[in-house]
Amino acid sequence: MKCDECLPLVEEYVDGELNEREAEGLQAHLSLCASCAEAVDALMREQEIYARYERDIEVTPAMWHAVRERIEAEKQTQQTQSSKTLNGWRAWLAEVFSPNSRLRPAFAAALVLIALLITTVAVVRYLKSRQEQQKLATQDTQPRVMPNEVKPDKPEQVITPESPKNPNVTANVAAPDKREVVAASVHDKRKALVTPRVPQPETPRSPALTLDEVERTAALVAERDALAASVAQPSGESETEFARHVEQAQMLLRSFKNAQVAETSHALDISYEKGQARKLLYRNIILRREAGSQGNAPAEKLLNALEPILLDIANLLDHPTGGDVRAIAQRMRKQEIMAALQVHSIVAQNSY
């Protein structure tokens, strides 16, 4: 360190404000430079003079008493002000509500008006929110066309005496009854097919059925009914919600799978699927919790299996790598989530 570097640091050195490295450097210079060492000594002598400085002022107990009295006075003032305010309000209210008060009728009328106004505002806001909720519910039921969508094949309807739709038919109907009905109708109407998709792959429609085929079909229907019994639908109002959710989740996963299949060397654009996944994810969580609270274990299990996949899709980048997309698709295949969704979808439709 040189003198012109040292001298500007002398005050900070004496004040103890230099860091260790700077202090060591300066000390090394001071040991070699008499003039800089003298500057430090002069500064330290000044400090000693200031350290001996005595002021003509002392702290006495009287000062503390004075402080305490002022604090007490402040507290008293605050309490007086707040009680004055409170008493003021009390006096005013007593006057207003006194039997002889001229303000009483006017005040009563004003109170009634205010109450009416508040009630009106509350009712209007309630009605508005209901309207908005109904609007949203209506929008959700509209079918969405997603890019690369492969429309699901409509499952063949079971021709039963209750068909095409009977809201009274539930999955809890005893299997043997249904089996007899189906077998009878197949015998009678050979063109009507029962082609349950789960767990078997789709079978092509055949205009004519052999007896073997009919028996096989009846067995499949029985299996389906047993499965439907295990796939209990959510009760009440959430039944529609659940069915809609399952259908939309199916469409999303098909779209996602198709996007992966159509992958090229360029990055995929799945921003739309991401947005859908995010919306479905929120609904999935709510429905899963509802299913759990209703004790609907099969529905809860399905939604539990679906949720991580929706989360993965929602968390992808807008232009993800092929590897990321393939990982999710593999997971979907492993969990057979598409098949599970399809089962629930069919059962839900047949429940209607």
Add this chain to the structure above:
Amino acid sequence: MMKRLAIEAMGHAGEADRRVAGTLMNSAEDLIARVRAGDDEAFRLIFERYARPVVSFIYDMVGERALAEELMQETFVRGYKNLGGLRDETKLSTWLFGIARNVARESIRTQIRRKRQLELDDPSVAELHDQRLPPDDHLINEEMNRAIRVALRELDEDKRLVFSLKVFQQQSYEEIALITGFSMAKLKTDLHRARAEMRRLLRPYMEVSDEVR
């Protein structure tokens, strides 16, 4: 000054000793928590710990004893009222000095013209610019005290503030920056200039003091 304080603290006997010991055993955080819970005794301990440095600082700033005592009381009353607003990470001493600085500054603003007039008329100022004083031993300290007091009043407010906090109150640069709101650059510049100015005003007395030694 600090040595004297330490000696005084050690020399007290009886109740004063116990009071000091009690003060030292209570950390600032404990005392603050107790005051917030309504313990006025804890605030008395805070007062005992910080009253002297605060009143010394204010006295350096305003130069009048009675005024300094009054402003010190005001500082602690404000401190009591606003203790709820003290952030946990702020040192109590830094916070109190901040209040003291504001209180002193408000007072200075209202008295600045009067003070300037006083300085012009004060014979001690005329003496400061005279030749060196006679080297009378027993008057050295007294004269030096007066000289320092008067020299401080010659400094402008910012330099006086920084000089007092650093040289007399031994606050770190960081703490001074928190108390004053000054940047580090301004702080160092003001301190350097304050020292130079004080050196110039006190040179005769310092030379006398050197001779006596």
